[in-house]
Amino acid sequence: MLIEGAIVYSNLLALLSLGLTLTYITTSVPNFAHGSIAVLGSYLALSLYYFLGFHPYLSLPIVFLVCGLLGVVCYLAILRPLIQRGASIVILMIATLALDLILFGFIGAISDSIGGIAKKFIFTTYDFEVQGISGVFFFSSAVVLLTLIFLWFLLFKTKFGIALRASMENPALAETMGINVEKTRIFSWFLSCALAGIAGALLPFKQEIVPLTGSLIIVSIFSASILGGIASIVGALVGGYLIGISESLLTYALSFVLGTEVLLYSKVVSLSALIIALLIAPRGIVEGLRKWSKSFST
Amino acid sequence: MEQIVLNVIFWFGIYAIVSISLNLEYGLAGIPNFGRVLAVLFGAFTVGGIVNRFFIAYYGIQGELIESSAELKTIMNQRIAEDPSFGILLLLLYLAISAVVCGIIGAIAILPSARLSRDYLAITLLAISEVSFMVFNYNTSLGGGYYGISLPDVFAFYAGNRQLLFAILSLLLLLLVFILAERISNSPFGRLLRAMREDEDVVKAYGRNLMFLRIKISAISSAIAGIAGALFSLFTANFIASNFTRIEWTFYPFLMVLLGGAGNNKGVLFGTFVFVTVRQFLTVYKYELVETLRIPFQTVWIEYIAFGLVMFLVLVYRPEGLIREAPVLKVAKKLRARSSESSK
Numbered sequence: 001m002l003i004e005g006a007i008v009y010s011n012l013l014a015l016l017s018l019g020l021t022l023t024y025i026t027t028s029v030p031n032f033a034h035g036s037i038a039v040l041g042s043y044l045a046l047s048l049y050y051f052l053g054f055h056p057y058l059s060l061p062i063v064f065l066v067c068g069l070l071g072v073v074c075y076l077a078i079l080r081p082l083i084q085r086g087a088s089i090v091i092l093m094i095a096t097l098a099l100d101l102i103l104f105g106f107i108g109a110i111s112d113s114i115g116g117i118a119k120k121f122i123f124t125t126y127d128f129e130v131q132g133i134s135g136v137f138f139f140s141s142a143v144v145l146l147t148l149i150f151l152w153f154l155l156f157k158t159k160f161g162i163a164l165r166a167s168m169e170n171p172a173l174a175e176t177m178g179i180n181v182e183k184t185r186i187f188s189w190f191l192s193c194a195l196a197g198i199a200g201a202l203l204p205f206k207q208e209i210v211p212l213t214g215s216l217i218i219v220s221i222f223s224a225s226i227l228g229g230i231a232s233i234v235g236a237l238v239g240g241y242l243i244g245i246s247e248s249l250l251t252y253a254l255s256f257v258l259g260t261e262v263l264l265y266s267k268v269v270s271l272s273a274l275i276i277a278l279l280i281a282p283r284g285i286v287e288g289l290r291k292w293s294k295s296f297s298t
Numbered sequence: 299m300e301q302i303v304l305n306v307i308f309w310f311g312i313y314a315i316v317s318i319s320l321n322l323e324y325g326l327a328g329i330p331n332f333g334r335v336l337a338v339l340f341g342a343f344t345v346g347g348i349v350n351r352f353f354i355a356y357y358g359i360q361g362e363l364i365e366s367s368a369e370l371k372t373i374m375n376q377r378i379a380e381d382p383s384f385g386i387l388l389l390l391l392y393l394a395i396s397a398v399v400c401g402i403i404g405a406i407a408i409l410p411s412a413r414l415s416r417d418y419l420a421i422t423l424l425a426i427s428e429v430s431f432m433v434f435n436y437n438t439s440l441g442g443g444y445y446g447i448s449l450p451d452v453f454a455f456y457a458g459n460r461q462l463l464f465a466i467l468s469l470l471l472l473l474l475v476f477i478l479a480e481r482i483s484n485s486p487f488g489r490l491l492r493a494m495r496e497d498e499d500v501v502k503a504y505g506r507n508l509m510f511l512r513i514k515i516s517a518i519s520s521a522i523a524g525i526a527g528a529l530f531s532l533f534t535a536n537f538i539a540s541n542f543t544r545i546e547w548t549f550y551p552f553l554m555v556l557l558g559g560a561g562n563n564k565g566v567l568f569g570t571f572v573f574v575t576v577r578q579f580l581t582v583y584k585y586e587l588v589e590t591l592r593i594p595f596q597t598v599w600i601e602y603i604a605f606g607l608v609m610f611l612v613l614v615y616r617p618e619g620l621i622r623e624a625p626v627l628k629v630a631k632k633l634r635a636r637s638s639e640s641s642k
Contacts, residue, residue, distance in 0.1 A: 030417050032332070032420075078610060081614050085614065089416060089417060090324075090330045090420070091613055093332075093416075093420050094613065095609075097609075098549075098610050098613070101605065101609075102603050102606035102607065105599045105600065105602030105606065106603065108596070109593075112595030112596055215428055216432060219425045222424075222425055226421065230417075264436045265436070267432055268429055271426065271429045274422065278411055278414065279410055282414050
């Protein structure tokens with residue numbers, strides 16, 4: 001039960017940090033609104049259930065599309081004008097912070113419009129079980145697997161994938177080679193935000209959602225991305241699972257020593273992991289391990 | 299109306315202190331401190347959670363922090379009412395210790411990412427402030443948590459409108475902070491910070507330690523922001539962690555700095571004034587707004603959306619702010635003097 005919960009949470013965190021990494025490598029800006037996009041996904045799923053009676057699992061494709069399109073709109077309307085004006089990375093970060101505030105405003109407005117239940121909600125009662133294992137375990141794992149297969153196929157088997165990898169490595173060079181960098185950015189914002197939306201729609205099966213959840217989960221997302229290496233897709237997955245599992249299991253283990261009060265402070269674990277990662281291997285453990293193993297061969 | 303003016307003055311003073319501190323760090327040194335709220339939070343916490351703990355021990359009050367703080371408040375208020383100089387001394391003590399504590403906190407918070415690039419700085423500072431906010435919010439034994447703890451009224455001797463005194467106090471402190479910030483901006487240290495903002499490699503090539511520079515300016519600006527936090531909690535006469543949100547004390551100060559003009563203290567004052575006035579009008583006409591628009595949710599959400607859009611518009615159309623950063627005062631004066639000499 002505990003391990004199952006930890007894996008579900010890690011699956012979702014891996015999806016989130018994967019999305020963050022995708023936009024980071026194509027647009028080179030850490031998206032501070034990523035947590036709020038996920039929570040918007042949660043509230044979208046809640047609204048679909050509340051107004052139209054859609055089961056949260058059935059609304060996943062809708063959430064995927066809507067959040068993905070929202071990501072494209074955010075990129076085209078907010079980031080692209082700034083990039084075209086040659087804005088620095090700090091200005092772009094502030095822009096995503098502003099985007100976070102705007103999304104938070106919308107989340108709050110949706111929550112107030114639905115009323116009562118939306119202030120704090122959870123989906124666990126709508127979940128099913130197969131041999132004692134919750135449905136969200138299968139769904140979240142399936143989404144992660146599908147995403148990975150899709151990404152692998154896309155990146156290594158298609159021409160667009162080659163273009164995508166090239167523009168990740170060196171956008172200026174890729175552009176001179178005739179690759180449409182703009183297209184790869186739009187694609188990455190679509191996929192990133194769509195995955196965040198899915199993770200957000202599945203998150204209420206695991207924990208309570210309030211409008212402010214986004215600003216807490218962003219800590220875990222950033223920790224996962226940086227721990228794995230913010231510019232590495234494999235790193236995002238590794239980081240997602242490491243942070244997800246340590247946040248659940250380590251806090252649980254600590255609760256035996258320090259009392260159950262500790263369970264509230266799972267984010268302290270992520271923050272500590274983030275700080276340790278920054279001190280030891282600021283480029284992430286995937287890159288760190290690669291360098292470490294190289295030091296033997298030479 | 300008088301109340302509105304007093305509100306605007308008080309909020310202008312307190313927000314201007316925070317945005318000037320942010321201007322030193324972001325506008326001058328180029329450090330994107332997305333965790334400005336951390337210093338404000340700790341400044342407020344220092345009053346109720348650190349200094350008052352010593353007073354509680356001194357008076358020998360027993361019990362949990364929340365109850366003993368309430369008891370301390372009655373004792374202190376009585377003493378302040380009898381002896382105004384005690385209240386003033388207490389006020390200065392609170393402000394001074396808050397500044398010291400926040401200076402240390404600011405220096406510690408920037409340590410993990412001080413040698414890394416700006417995106418790492420922003421992420422780490424934001425993460426630290428968010429987690430601190432959460433811990434203070436949940437942990438009731440640290441600083442009262444969501445129940446909060448009550449603080450003594452340092453102006454308990456004054457029978458009239460205490461908001462008047464706080465408005466004057468915030469302006470006085472702002473004046474001191476402004477003079478300090480101007481001196482820093484025009485000093486060799488300030489020029490070094492500007493150089494670091496423009497090109498880190500050049501500063502490195504001249505043998506300066508970037509990490510040390512960052513820690514130093516972060517400590518100074520966090521100390522200043524801590525004063526604002528202490529002032530705010532003394533004004534509300536309580537400490538509740540949930541008052542110290544990222545939006546209120548990180549995003550809005552950034553908006554004020556960018557609106558006024560990053561790197562320019564006078565511009566930041568102007569930006570703060572515009573923001574505070576607009577916001578005060580929003581607060582006053584909130585209910586009328588809800589009724590005329592017939593919206594089914596609180597106006598605060600519209601406020602967030604609107605200010606987010608304002609920030610975006612500033613970034614796109616006015617990235618240098620309403621008032622552009624002026625050339626460094628001393629250098630400009632010297633150049634002028636030299637050119638007038640040569641023309642003779």
